[in-house]
Amino acid sequence: DAKTTQPNSMESNEEEPVHLPCNHSTISGTDYIHWYRQLPSQGPEYVIHGLTSNVNNRMASLAIAEDRKSSTLILHRATLRDAAVYYCILRDEWSAGKSTFGDGTTLTVKP
Amino acid sequence: NAGVTQTPKFRVLKTGQSMTLLCAQDMNHEYMYWYRQDPGMGLRLIHYSVGEGTTAKGEVPDGYNVSRLKKQNFLLGLESAAPSQTSVYFCASSYRRNTEAFFGQGTRLTVV
Numbered sequence: 001d002a003k004t005t006q007p008n009s010m011e012s013n014e015e016e017p018v019h020l021p022c023n024h025s026t027i028s029g030t031d032y033i034h035w036y037r038q039l040p041s042q043g044p045e046y047v048i049h050g051l052t053s054n055v056n057n058r059m060a061s062l063a064i065a066e067d068r069k070s071s072t073l074i075l076h077r078a079t080l081r082d083a084a085v086y087y088c089i090l091r092d093e094w095s096a097g098k099s100t101f102g103d104g105t106t107l108t109v110k111p
Numbered sequence: 112n113a114g115v116t117q118t119p120k121f122r123v124l125k126t127g128q129s130m131t132l133l134c135a136q137d138m139n140h141e142y143m144y145w146y147r148q149d150p151g152m153g154l155r156l157i158h159y160s161v162g163e164g165t166t167a168k169g170e171v172p173d174g175y176n177v178s179r180l181k182k183q184n185f186l187l188g189l190e191s192a193a194p195s196q197t198s199v200y201f202c203a204s205s206y207r208r209n210t211e212a213f214f215g216q217g218t219r220l221t222v223v
Contacts, residue, residue: 032209043115043201043214044154087153091209101146101153 004088009106012078020073020105022088027068031090035062035073038085038104047073049091083109113137117202117215124192124222132187132218134202142205143185144169144212145177147198154201160185161208192222 005023012018024033032051036044048055048062050071055062061074075082087104118133134143141162146154156169160179174196176188185204189196199219205212 034209034212036212036214041217043216044203044212046211046213049209049211091212093209095208101155103151103153 004090004102006086006088006102006105008103009108011108011110012075014080014109014111015077018075018078018082018107018109020075020086020088020107021070022072023070024088024090025069027090028092030093032093033062033064033068033071034089034091035060036087036089036101037082038087039083044087044101047086078107078109080109080111083107115202115204115213115215117200117218119218120216121219122221124189124220126192126194126222128192129188129190130192130220131189132200132202132220134185134187134204134215135183136185136202136204136213137183138204138206138213139182140204140206140213141182142208143179144203144205145175145185145187146201146203147171147196148201148217149198157187157200192220194222196220197222 034049035047038044050062063072085104085106087101115136144159145157148154155171158177160166163182166177178186199217201217202215203212
């Protein structure tokens with residue numbers, strides 16, 4: 001199964017942009033790239049997802065490499081409420097069982 | 112809109128006891144999932160369902176059983192609890208395989 005690799009931790013200053021990288025070199029053509037975040041003592045929360053093209057929503061932007069072997073979640077202006085563990089996972093169009101979470105990136109936002 | 116609701120939120124079991132965790136969703140989603148999360152780690156898929164009456168094994172299914180008798184409910188059973196099953200359990204649902212997944216708030220289970 002395709003897996004993702006993320007840095008264990010990252011730091012950012014409040015109101016600055018944050019770029020969270022994810023490598024998925026064995027991604028298949030039917031894998032969608034999803035990002036979720038998890039605040040302490042809560043369930044994961046959907047952030048954004050995409051297949052090939054870059055995506056924007058009210059929370060973030062997702063930049064996908066042309067070869068799809070990596071992607072970057074972009075938070076345009078980090079706030080203290082964005083401090084969380086961010087997970088990059090692959091969700092297969094054809095198999096609901098292939099949606100394993102890695103250990104994620106712990107984002108710390110400094111005031 | 113309740114979304115995904117898990118019952119109970121906390122539970123302490125003795126080794127060998129059994130219990131059932133209930134997950135309910137009100138979004139008419141076809142797909143439902145059970146994950147476990149151990150301290151400092153990501154989520155691992157236990158079992159999932161692609162529709163009413165169906166279930167399938169995920170990454171770590173041993174020691175668990177599931178049932179999806181109604182579309183809105185997905186039950187996770189532990190027949191004989193073991194200390195290794197101490198974890199936080201999350202339920203999730205989604206409309207399709209690759210669409211946004213909605214998660215419950217989790218059930219913290221301790222097996223002593």
